[in-house]
Amino acid sequence: MSMLRAAAMAPLVLSMANAFAAGGGHFRLGETHVDAKYAIAVVRDRGYDDGAQTFVYLGDFPLDAAKVAAAFDPEDEVRAELGDRAGGYVRICISADSSECGMFYNRKQPDDSFNTSGYGTFGLDTFEPGRVAGGWELKEPESFFDQTYDFDLRFDVAVTPLPGKPLPADGGEPGAAYRAWLAALAKGDVAALRKLGDSEHAYRFPEDDAAQVKESIKDLRDGTPLQADIARGLVDGDSAVLWVEGTDRDDIRRRGRVRMLREEGAWRFAEDDLESVDD
Known part of the structure; x- marks a missing residue:
């Protein structure tokens, strides 16, 4: 062509x-x-x-x-x-x-x-x-x-091409873990966030620094949807990518990708790449 x-x-x-x-x-x-x-x-x-x-x-x-x-x-x-x-x-x-x-x-x-x-x-x-x-x-x-x-x-x-096999419409287990991460972030549930974030997020939630934890939650909430619709996803071994869309705390529509990693047998949030969407 x-x-x-x-x-x-x-x-x-x-x-x-x-x-x-x-x-x-x-x-x-x-x-x-x-x-x-x-x-x-x-x-x-x-x-x-x-x-x-x-x-x-x-x-x-x-x-x-x-x-x-x-x-x-x-x-x-x-x-x-x-x-x-x-x-x-x-x-x-x-x-x-x-x-x-x-x-x-x-x-x-x-x-x-x-x-x-x-x-x-x-x-x-x-x-x-x-x-x-x-x-x-x-x-x-x-x-x-x-x-x-x-x-x-x-x-x-x-x-x-992008590697991986398609996930179910709801994102399967990685999708469920991402929704749990969003819920914990919205509530400020630090104990849950420690479990639902990957190993690279451990420094954000130290046991002995409440100020650091508070600042981490504030930073993570910025631009993150309160809830998200999962359009599709791919899983490749212990890594998964979700394509999501949702509205953040400032009523701004966000759309893009989320990466989830499976660590110690559980899916955990690793990072995202979201942009604002014009309604």
């Missing part, structure tokens, strides 16, 4: 598809650059109105597509895999409608990063559930303060 957004890209994208089995090209910012030798593509579905996005990562080091796809925030996993090595990557965001939704450049040793959108020529030759191919090119360097940047990036790569 052709998704080219610029006719001028057609010969370029089609001719380069066979030249780069996965990824190729470069991104340059001032004196730093990344050679895009490797490429992966993953799905990011935050449950927002703009639909699922495809993230194409091109870098000078190999990435684990399965781990990146499974991460609640793919960027966290990519940064972890980059580590402190000398090198870097470029992330291309593709919206559900096949338009670009931004480019992010990041590298280490020397350290540099940069965001851009709307510059150069972006086009897709293939945009299917299992594969994406295309390119993004900026031939004439653009100025950014006292530096210039340019790029010529190509990719033809399988898209790794």
